[in-house]
Amino acid sequence: MEKEKILEVKDLKVSFQTFQGSVQAVRGVSWHLNKKETIAIVGESGCGKTVTIQTVIGLNPKKNGSIKGGEVLFNKENLLDLTPKQMRKLQGNQLSIIFQDPFTFLNPTMTVGEQIMEPYMQHYKVSREEARKKAVEILKMISLPSPEENMKRYPHQLSGGMRQRIMIAMALICNPKVLFADEPTTALDVTIQAQIIELMNDLKDKIDTSIVLITHDMGVVANMADRIYVMYAGQIVEHGDCDTIFHHPKHPYTWGLLSSVPRLDKRVSEDLYSIPGTPPDLLAPPVGCAFAARCKYAMNICRTSQPPCIDFSEPDHYAYCWLNHPACIKKNGAPKSPVEAQNIKEEE
Incomplete structure (x- = not known):
């Protein structure tokens, strides 16, 4: 219903x-x-x-x-x-x-x-x-x-x-x-x-x-x-219910936000992650993905073209990211973690 x-x-x-x-x-x-x-x-x-x-x-x-x-x-x-x-x-x-x-x-x-x-x-x-x-x-x-x-x-x-x-x-x-x-x-x-x-x-x-x-x-x-909208540079970049966003995020920016949260299962000596760089100047927004300049997984297409909306199997879960595009997945498989995304970047 x-x-x-x-x-x-x-x-x-x-x-x-x-x-x-x-x-x-x-x-x-x-x-x-x-x-x-x-x-x-x-x-x-x-x-x-x-x-x-x-x-x-x-x-x-x-x-x-x-x-x-x-x-x-x-x-x-x-x-x-x-x-x-x-x-x-x-x-x-x-x-x-x-x-x-x-x-x-x-x-x-x-x-x-x-x-x-x-x-x-x-x-x-x-x-x-x-x-x-x-x-x-x-x-x-x-x-x-x-x-x-x-x-x-x-x-x-x-x-x-x-x-x-x-x-x-x-x-x-x-x-x-x-x-x-x-x-x-x-x-x-x-x-x-x-x-x-x-x-x-x-x-x-x-x-x-x-x-x-x-x-x-x-x-x-x-x-x-109950549900989460992840927003970056004036745009929604990912959406899903709370469990999906926390356990199965698909956008590198969402990975960065979640990685920057202190965790009890991490050693005290480990540095807390922070997303490098700064958000883009919205006087002249980038032509491609707004997060590309700060994303260590960015491919060439990310800097030249806006990513499409990719729907996933979870109810009402979508993200705007080239890593999840069918052509990229066909070649490299779907990234499920920052490590897998980095592998796709290195193989590009």
Whole structure:
């Protein structure tokens, strides 16, 4: 039985105009989110993850940002066709976001209680007393200690973990259908990270919402995501369910991300792997595979032609990589690990 899609992004292209030229931040990105599901969009900083979700929710700056193409379908309605007034009815209500740094986005001049109540009063036109009761209810749901007392406090009077819970409460108070979480555990210590992950997993079922998780932390992804989209240089380079991406990755960039995660079964003396080089300049994106310059398995064709989308036997698993092309596989066999990919490179 096919799952019901609640949100679908089709061939989205977003650029930003700078003094040097047009930066192609998002270059033909497509993904979808099913009801009551968590997907993760992973990749290095600057790969276009945050720009993508800010475009979906209508938060990109209009002064220098422009959408060059694509569709964003929410309940089969294209959000890119809506006016700013129509989008405001969805923002914080049907579509909500947890920002990366709560201290930056919380208003230092307002109590956290006022900030939690504000979107509920705005969208539901209720009294302050009703909004206050709803805010206390949400704070109890997210296990914030002494909710009535903490509502009277200002952001600087709370710890980092408590501020992040306040951001979650603000995002959840209107019972959104889609919750975007942009690096929700960044700058938190590991024990608080674990609490936030457990909290978000529980809330998904309690309030019947779907989650889009933006992160570069593969440990967080392993504990939260049902499916994973790997993003690089403004494009999706691989997609699959969580088990498939962690145990049967097909793209060298995904190999690099997974290899850079510390492992308990490795010796302490072993250096932690890091992907060499830097992402390409998106003022002038490469004509071939965007990862070719950093990929030690790159072949000549990788530098001259965009890799096609290759589907695999696993359900809905695909990657954009020439190593998996039928002609390459016919000659060398399908690469299953970085070692086998290196052998193909040497035989080219």
